[in-house]
Amino acid sequence: MAKFASAGKQSASVMKEMQGHIIPSVGTVRNYEQALTSVAQYVKESRDIGDLRQLTPNQAHIYLEQRSEMVGQKTLDMERQAIQAMMLNVTGKLNPNEHLNVIKSDHQQILKSRAYSIEQVNAVANHQTEKHALATAIAHASGLRAHELHSIRTITERSPNERPANDYKFSGREGERYTVHGKGGLVREVCIPKDLADRLETRRLENPVQVTDRNVNYIQTYDIGAGQRWSNSFSSASNRANGWSEGAHGVRHSYAQERMHELQTQGLARELALETVSQEMGHFRPEITETYLR
DSSP, X not given: OOTTSOHHHHXXXXXXXXXXXXXXXXXXXXXXXXXXXXHHHHHXXXXXXXXXXXXXXXXXXXXXXXXXXXXXXXXXXXXXXXXXXXXXXXXXXXXXXXXXXXXXXXXXXHHSOOOOOHHHHHHHHTTSOHHHHHHHHHHHHHTOOTGGGGGOEETTTSOOOOOXXXXXXXXXXXXXXXXXXXXXXXXXXXXXXXXXXXXXXXXXXXXXXXXXETTEEEEEEEOSOOHHHHHHHHHHHHHHHHSOOOOTTHHHHHHXXXXXXXXXXXXXXXXXXXXXXXXXXXXXXHHHHHHTTO
16 A cells, blocks of 8 residues: 555555454454554654554554553553554464564553652662662652663663754753663663762673563663562552652652753743653653653
8 A cells, every 4th residue: 555545544454354254343343443543643654664564563562662651551452452463464464373562551650740759769769679779769860761770771882862852951960871772662861860870880780681571571781670670669668668659650750840840940941841851751742741740
């Protein structure tokens, strides 16, 4: 199908090949077609993909990771299932025994304010083991996601992907530059304060190790908390220290709000400050960052 075909026509064409003999349910066909229309729109806006049928499993994973901050789990699962059905039965991009990884939606975590104060974050860290406490301090100071803690590398070891960046990125923040493997396959630059970077380097592993977290493999270079285990440690420590927990993702809310305050105090207009924080946090749209400011 030509690239200029509408997203709706692309998804309808795919579903026409599955309707009846592969997917007998009219309701499922309708839901899958709607889901694939969203995917096809993303494909049309991408420079690297021709049309919906050319979507690869890796590109689908990147798409689903991006969507995980925009939609709830039900919608995300529907889109994954629709893509998987297309790749198994129409395009042959997946073998019969293959499947797309389940991606967890962060949308509900973003919808309400979950920010911790600096004092609350410190209280959490004081109730954790050293490796998890360091991870908490880094995640808070640098705006990292739980799974990104697995993938920290120095910027000399791994360069970030080319992404739009204005002159105010990390303005007013001194520290060492590292990269992490973030949402949508993005390798992004982060700034870790010098004291935390020094502590981090004392925990560098002699040989990097492979770890599996939520069915995804990572190569970890530092002996610090990360992923599900760190998230669990954070929640448990917050309940002990503060009497409640909003989850580890709350430290990203804290980072967003603290950076917005810092940048606006420096004199940046709100729109420019929001754009800057969005770039620092690895968001693909400033509107996502906006939801962290509630």
